[in-house]
Amino acid sequence: MENENILTIKDLDVRLFTDRGELPVIDRLSLSLQAGETLGIVGESGCGKSMLASAIMGLVAHPGKVTGGSIRFGGQELVGMKKRDLRKIRGTGISMIFQEPMTSLNPLMTCGRQIMETITSHEKVSKAEAKERALSMIRSVGIARAEKVFSEVPAQLSGGMRQRIMIAMALICRPRLLICDEPTTALDVTVQAQILGLIRRLQKETGTSVIFISHDMGVISQMADRVAVMYAGQLVEYADAEKIFSEPKHPYTQGLQAAIPRLDEQKDTLRSIPGNVPMLYELPKGCIFFPRCAFATERCHAERPGLVETEGHLVRCFQYEASESEKEQDVSEKDQAVQHDDRNAGSAAQGAEQKDEKGGAQV
Structure with a gap:
């Protein structure tokens, strides 16, 4: 440090x-x-x-x-x-985790797509690589059913799960x-x-x-x-x-x-x-x-x-x-x-x- x-x-x-x-x-x-x-x-x-x-x-x-x-x-x-x-x-x-994820996440996009969009906005990577990195990050924030959550929209998740997705989005580009x-x-x-x-x-x-x-x-x-x-x-x-x-x-x-x-x-x-x-x-x-x-x-x-x-x-x-x-x-x-x-x-x-x-x- x-x-x-x-x-x-x-x-x-x-x-x-x-x-x-x-x-x-x-x-x-x-x-x-x-x-x-x-x-x-x-x-x-x-x-x-x-x-x-x-x-x-x-x-x-x-x-x-x-x-x-x-x-x-x-x-x-x-x-x-x-x-x-x-x-x-x-x-x-610099990344930011907001107070209320339900108002910060796009309600019409799947969680996986939102994380992938964060990657592709800053890096030139293939769609397959972006998806694999998104799934890996979803697992790293403590979500066991990464593939299922990847395909779900925020309204299908609990408050704690949505906040984990926000953390994943914030940290995906290190x-x-x-x-x-x-x-x-x-x-x-x-x-x-x-x-x-x-x-x-x-x-x-x-x-x-x-x-x-x-x-x-x-x-x-x-x-x-x-x-x-x-x-x-x-x-x-x-x-x-x-x-x-x-x-x-x-x-x-x-x-x-x-x-x-x-x-x-x-x-x-x-x-x-x-x-x-x-x-x-x-x-x-x-x-x-x-x-x-x-x-x-x-x-x-x-x-x-x-x-x-x-x-x-x-x-x-x-x-x-x-x-x-x-x-x-x-x-x-x-x-x-x-x-x-x-x-x-x-x-x-x-x-x-x-x-x-x-x-x-x-x-």
């Missing part, structure tokens, strides 16, 4: 142009992903997780638009790249980066465990880097080497997964963890974060988490905090702000994120070893 960045995002801005004005769906977000690593992105619905995935894939649709920043993949700048060049990267360089956008949300717990185990196994076999998007902290803890916590379009905390779950810094991250039900605690009511995620056209003047934060001060109401590094975390909170002399140093957030990743080189390999020790669901 190489300690190099396969993906680097710096100061990414994505806006929605609506009757209410420009809405900051993603606000100056910076992060990176190392080769072979899994980056977890977590946050509530509407925080910008899926829009980030769309921006990486070059699929931001009207009325959305990437208005600033940089997305570099394998040395290539994706922002502003021509559509025909992006199509060459999708599937072979991409360097796989984006998983809440791939287990619509599945029951047993099938969810199987799909997570499958993704881990295939990642280990292929060496693919993974961005795993979820609102489920439990799933993120199983899958990620590092974690980026998003809130209302902003990155609010960024650290190794072990640090995020053992010592969360941002009040929002702390609230997410406190809301997780625990089997070793007997409580009449579950903890929750008060209030709601703000509407993008009604963002607070200061810290965007100010209305829901138990530690908020008047400064939080008036000023918007930047990212501060503390104990291996990048945190957007005044509680951890550096001294006045350090604040005067002109270090941009994008440089902080890159420096943070460089200091944590090798954490992906260590995280992978820890995940192997944990084991996981067997497919």
